[in-house]
Amino acid sequence: MSGVWGNNIRLSIFGESHGKGIGIVIDGLPPGVELNLDYINKEMQRRAPGKNNISTPRKEADQFEILSGYFNDRTTGAPLSAVIWNSNQRSKDYDSIKNVMRPGHADYPGYVRYSGYNDYRGGGHFSGRITAPLVFAGAIAKQILNKKNILVGSHIKCIENISDDELDFVNIDFNMLKEISNKSFPVINDEKGELMKEAILDASSDLDSVGGIIEAAILNLPAGIGSPFFDSVESKLSHMLFSVPSVKGVEFGVGFDITKMRGSESNDQYFIENDKVKTYTNNNGGITGGITNGMPVIFRVAIKPTPSISKKQKTIDIASKENKELEVHGRHDPCIVQRAVPVIESVSAITILDLMMEKGEI
Amino acid sequence: MSGVWGNNIRLSIFGESHGKGIGIVIDGLPPGVELNLDYINKEMQRRAPGKNNISTPRKEADQFEILSGYFNDRTTGAPLSAVIWNSNQRSKDYDSIKNVMRPGHADYPGYVRYSGYNDYRGGGHFSGRITAPLVFAGAIAKQILNKKNILVGSHIKCIENISDDELDFVNIDFNMLKEISNKSFPVINDEKGELMKEAILDASSDLDSVGGIIEAAILNLPAGIGSPFFDSVESKLSHMLFSVPSVKGVEFGVGFDITKMRGSESNDQYFIENDKVKTYTNNNGGITGGITNGMPVIFRVAIKPTPSISKKQKTIDIASKENKELEVHGRHDPCIVQRAVPVIESVSAITILDLMMEKGEI
């Protein structure tokens, strides 16, 4: 199984990079939610390629067409489905290399998993393009969460060795986070952002690629969301985050750095202020015992360098079982971190929506 | 929901630290598996406290009693259930502090989540003690995986600032990993292990605690296990790993460090040797596109410092809604990393068993 997720809302994704189209079915949405289609479109454009010189010049319209579950401008409560039609494919590009397993891609594991029957063109169902329907669903989830004043925002924490400014985990200004998230290159410090772009272009000119870290924050989530053990907020979020292609690490709060602290430092001590329970620090990223404590939920996601590079690489031909060399010339992204930002936010928003529904809050 | 997990095998855990007992139901095990109960017992003793001066002196026998699903020394295929009876509880210890929310613990989120009806004694259902049934299930999963020559092993990668020697991600000797895993303090370099223990004792004498990182490897897993997107190996493993209390980060392969590499370095290039597909490096930890590629599966897990410390901490009284100070004197673990090792291995083994069954390999 691969494409079905969720307890309270349930997603079912489908599609291949070079097939007719890609899409999603979202079951369990509350009825009567008025959708802002322009907002959905805007979110999808954040992910879409071909925007600038740090993304692939490949153009994908990423226009969605809603097929069901939407009537008189509102959700009906029945499964809401949408298709994004494919176009601008150069499927021929892939024919000559169908047996040549691209390093860093799913070509080889996918070949074994599906006994060679997988659609190999452009990564097929493994393509990052399949995240477009997730952004569609995420844009709906965000709209529903917004009505509860819940914001899922993020910034690019680093690209290769360039880091953005630090986020204050305890006090995060709602409007500031929203503004940062909405930047075309979402960083706190735009000068650092320029250095990051330079690093990307530098890699690009080397026929190479870079990765980075996305840091996300979820604001105004009430305490008491999630469950101990198998349905902890960390379990549910990480499950979804690791389903995004190229994610290799997920950490909450200060994450791995918490292992350098002592308990007296890592424990987030409580106080009451104006009848609201808060913590002085937020090393645990708003989650203890798997459940939200009312502080901002903070996490970071490691995105590996784009596996598609034009540099010569060693690999194998799966048909002839021979070692060989590969040079993939094409329209690659030298970095996908900035395009992954809306995807990370989307899968987070979807997960939070599911958890809020579990608790009966939505 | 919290205590049910799995697609092909399904776990259902229950119990509280100071209730009658804790336990697990494991549904979907293949019938006819001969179980080595001594091995299960040995695994559970790895997790049990009271073994030495770096663990709590609290003694928990952790003797399991199998109630069903086991007949004539073999699994029957019907749900296998086991109970571990509680004993040696000092429930009175907790009465005076039931409204005082211990920082770093689930007391406050749990109070909100369950409207104050949760069993607060010793953390109740949130207690790390509930991982004992997971080790029971893990010991069964390991036995089944062993028959396929699959090994789930691990070592303590670091405690506070002390690091163990590096693991070679490409070539991991089966017997060496097994031997390390089975050490009472599982490290590659025992001298580093001694330094780690000193760091633990040092924190303990400061009435404080430390955390650390566990690094695990899964050997001989075939290529082609897992699925793209929602059932990626990383999604499934991280879901389970983050369900273990105190885990704050999970990364695969070189993890977050992959963001400092360029694509030409992070891509694990392929070659064929003796008809077997291998990669020169293993930066992706044996998983690309969410699916195993036949190389060792490698991941690291960040364990936060034990939240139970004797140092004075600021907190709140949830009944009176007042700020107050807390000193918890008791039988605390200054570090739970070494006790978490079999838990991390267990939930990994269970997940891998589930994935292997999904693929029809078991």
Place this chain on the structure above:
Amino acid sequence: MSGVWGNNIRLSIFGESHGKGIGIVIDGLPPGVELNLDYINKEMQRRAPGKNNISTPRKEADQFEILSGYFNDRTTGAPLSAVIWNSNQRSKDYDSIKNVMRPGHADYPGYVRYSGYNDYRGGGHFSGRITAPLVFAGAIAKQILNKKNILVGSHIKCIENISDDELDFVNIDFNMLKEISNKSFPVINDEKGELMKEAILDASSDLDSVGGIIEAAILNLPAGIGSPFFDSVESKLSHMLFSVPSVKGVEFGVGFDITKMRGSESNDQYFIENDKVKTYTNNNGGITGGITNGMPVIFRVAIKPTPSISKKQKTIDIASKENKELEVHGRHDPCIVQRAVPVIESVSAITILDLMMEKGEI
């Protein structure tokens, strides 16, 4: 998989007739529900054998022991588990016939399903005894539903060829249904009940057995519960009802007889009375389009004659692969319909609780 069920509450059952004990884990119960243990006990005694001359003289105490999820007389919200210890087993009875497949029982299918490793004593995990934990869970579900004034009641519609009086599907008196359900032999017309008991004793004296039909009604369920297609109320209820051993048919409203009607008769026509929507008839048993319409939910369940009979039967020896004859002398129930009544009510109550939680009504 076999023993895990549910979306919003989740049940996990375990145990064998002649093992140490049988039990259940119930995950997802709302926290803070005060439980009446006497009521649970009373419900379990309705199912327990050894009560009278129309049941097996085998005595089973069916005393439950709650292990978790229950604290200070209330549910905690954590998984609630209970064990019913086995006793009064005569496991030796089964040794001599372990390879002789009893007709009408699960012996042969179970042997194939579990490759011969199933616990064959007394039906093992296939035993009707495993319904005792379902009655335990059902008694909890009923208590929660009662607070919403929802009643799950039933009567024995017929035993062999003897039928009880008709239930008026449109107007069912709450107290009358409650009273009937609570009879030791739950029928509307006690004279018919006496005739049914005679039919049972008659079969018993012939070393034979009889079956019957249970008709159930759920009162005060609001309109709008359930979903179209895969989670229709009929789908969910029938799934659970057919999981009860010996059930061979399930029908809603007038059931199969609706096929003899014309649409103008079978359609339940609406009217409004005192602001409440009602139907003149209730041929559809309170469900149209898979969703409740506010009328009483009505269904019938066919229970086959007890497969355990003392009469000589033809069968096979699975080890020697030979045809042979079988006479099982033992403490059989000549009829299990009256003991199945609380089981049918219980699984229905559990299902309705799950559906009510899905809709956010509980």
Place this chain on the structure above:
Amino acid sequence: MSGVWGNNIRLSIFGESHGKGIGIVIDGLPPGVELNLDYINKEMQRRAPGKNNISTPRKEADQFEILSGYFNDRTTGAPLSAVIWNSNQRSKDYDSIKNVMRPGHADYPGYVRYSGYNDYRGGGHFSGRITAPLVFAGAIAKQILNKKNILVGSHIKCIENISDDELDFVNIDFNMLKEISNKSFPVINDEKGELMKEAILDASSDLDSVGGIIEAAILNLPAGIGSPFFDSVESKLSHMLFSVPSVKGVEFGVGFDITKMRGSESNDQYFIENDKVKTYTNNNGGITGGITNGMPVIFRVAIKPTPSISKKQKTIDIASKENKELEVHGRHDPCIVQRAVPVIESVSAITILDLMMEKGEI
């Protein structure tokens, strides 16, 4: 939730009668299955309306368009999705009656369930038209089962008071069942079939409708499929069967009539013939203890009369909360039983495929 089903394959359906289209995502299909699209088309035509004078003259092309999961004439193993575009709708027909709740339809329960936001045109997501994607999926399931020589066949057991000839539950000829199933009006005895058609036309001329019973048989299913309790074959099949609109009863083997038998008759006694275990009778319909025993799986499904009739009916206006009368003139089916046959076969085939995969047989 409503539109997601399954453990090993997972279906996700979507669409409304008068929306853009309806469709399905099928996840978990084995890769490399060559599909006969003509066969799928033929199956869908069996369900499609407008074929003759006993169906609605409404024409629905029911042409499917596969969007994903299918490459080079074979399944890829990735989610296979298909859309059936809507056309020939007369949405205006429904505008004037949108607040008038049609008896026997889901209008009123759906209105409550979805707070009035459901698409009311032509029944919206509740429309029988949504079964077309199930027939699409069923045609794929049948092709996969056929390779194991498993046949899902059926006949119309009765229409109103006219019954077809009896099926011999013990010996069912493979080719004969296939042939009957493939008839345009699938009955054993065509003379009875003609009488049935007369009954349908008779109802039609009375502006009324009729229902009937479909009897299905599954041949060559191995013993040992299914599980006790919650995943019994009866539970799984009935869950799916009751998800088909208009189904009000499901019974296995002799079904409700088993309650008129004694145990000595209802028990299917075993014998071995040519090394194959068989039963002399098949009153239990090939299933005991929830698991197949190797005999034909037999069940019957009650289909209620089409709720759409032109006769005047009493009902309510949900907006004005007034009682009123309704006459729906339109293109109704006087009977949907013959069109439901491929739907019943399809959901059965899908369920059996799922169960076979669970057992590792496919």
